Amino acid sequence: MKVFLFHLTAGLFLVVVQSARCPLFTGFPASYDLLVCQVLFLAFFRPLREGALFCPLMGIVMDCLSGGPFGLHLTAYLWMFVAMRWIPRYLEAGNVFFLAAACGACVFLENAFFLSAALFSGSGAVQAMGGVAILASATAGATLTGWAVILILRALERVFLSPYDALLSHESLPENRLE
C-alpha cells in the first residue's frame, strides 16, 4: 500500500506540475515529459512488478489528459521501461552521466515517436518542422535536468520506502542497482 501511494503521488505530482498553468513556467521552451524520469526510476531502481503496474497506469493518465490520440504515451512508456530494464545488463550503468544520457535518449525517442505519429496523420512537412524544434529542445532539457529529477525520486525512495525494501531484501531489485 505504501509503495502504491508513493509511486501514485510521485506520478500525479509530475503530471500536475506539467499541466497546471503557472505564469512563470508556462511555455518554457526546454520543457519535456517529466514522467519519463519516473519511468526510468522504476526501471533502474524498483522491482519489475512495480514498473509493470505504474508505467501503463501513468501512460493511461497522460493519454486521458492530453489532446492526442489515446495510446501514444502508454506505448512510449511501456517500451521505454522494457528497454531500460534490458540495456543496463550490457552497459556500465554507475553514474549520473548514464542517467543524463538515458533520460535524454528516452525523451528523444518519445518525441521522435510522437513526431512520426504526427507525420502518419498526414500533417506534412509544415508540422514536421515545428516538431523537430520540440524534439531538439525537449531532448536538451531532459539531458540537462532529467537526472536531477531521478535522483530526487531516489532520495525520496530512501526516506519513504527503505523500511519496505528491507523486508524484501530477497526480491529482485535490479542487479544493475546504481549506488
Next chain:
Amino acid sequence: MFSRKTATALLLIILFVLFAVVLTFFGGEPPVSHPLGSVVITAVAPLIHAATWFSSSSADAWEHYFFLVDASYRNAVLEKELEAGRQALHQLREADLENRRLRRLMGFAAQTPYVAVVAKVVGEDPTRWFKSIIIDRGSADGIKPGDPVVMPEGIVGRVAEVARGYSLVLLLIDPNHAVDARISRTRARGVVVGGREAGCNMLYVLKKEDVAPGDTVITTGLDNSYPPGLVVGSVSSLSAQSEGMFKAVTVLPFVAFDKIEEVLVLTGKPSPSDWQGQ
C-alpha cells in the same frame, strides 16, 4: 521447440509490430470521448486546478507587492493606450449603430440563441505536441463532447472529453483540429487546420481564389461544428505552390492561446435549419 530467450524475443517483436500497426491506423485519428477519459479527468483535474490557483496567487502576490519597480513607467504607457482605445471605441460604436440600421433594413433573421456557459481555464496539455486545455465546467453544466468553445476575439476549439465537473477542450491550433472556413471578403472556402505555435494553415484554397494577407477568416457552419460567421483569424501569408491546385495559406488566429483565462462554451446547438438566413 524454442528456448525461453528466443520465445521472449519473438513475443516482444510481435508485440512491437502489433503496436506499430495499431498506432499507424489509429495514431492519426483525433481524440474520441471514452468513459476512462472522464474518470481520469474527474480524478486529476481538481489537483491541477488547485496547483493552477496556487501558482496564479503566488504570481499575483509577486507582481502586486514585490515587483513595482517599473509601475510608474508602465502607468504612463497604459494611459496613452487607454486614450487611443477610447477613440477606437467611439468609432466602433458608430459602426455598430450603422450595422444595426442596415440589418433592420435588409431583414436579417435574429441570431439563433445559444446557451453560453462561462468556464475558467484551469490546466493545459501536459505535452508540447498537442494543444488542449482543461476547463472547470462539465456535464453537470450541460456540456457535451463536440460543443464549440469561443471567446469574443474568435473561436477557441471544441470540447473533446467531458467529466462531471471538468472538460478537455481541443484547441484550434492543435494539429488534430480542423474547421470549415471561408475568407470573409471573397468567400473563398478552405479548411483551417491547427499548426501549434506557428498558427494555423488553411488548406484546399484553390489557386484561382482571391486571397490577400490581412483577410479575415470566418467559419462557414457547414461542418456542423461551429456556428457560421465566427471569426477564426486573419491571413498572415500565402504562396501558390508550384504543384497542385491549391494555395498555401497561413492563418494567424485572433485568440492569444497562451493568455486565455475564461472561455464561453456554446451548448444547446441548434439544427442547421435554424441557421438559414445568416
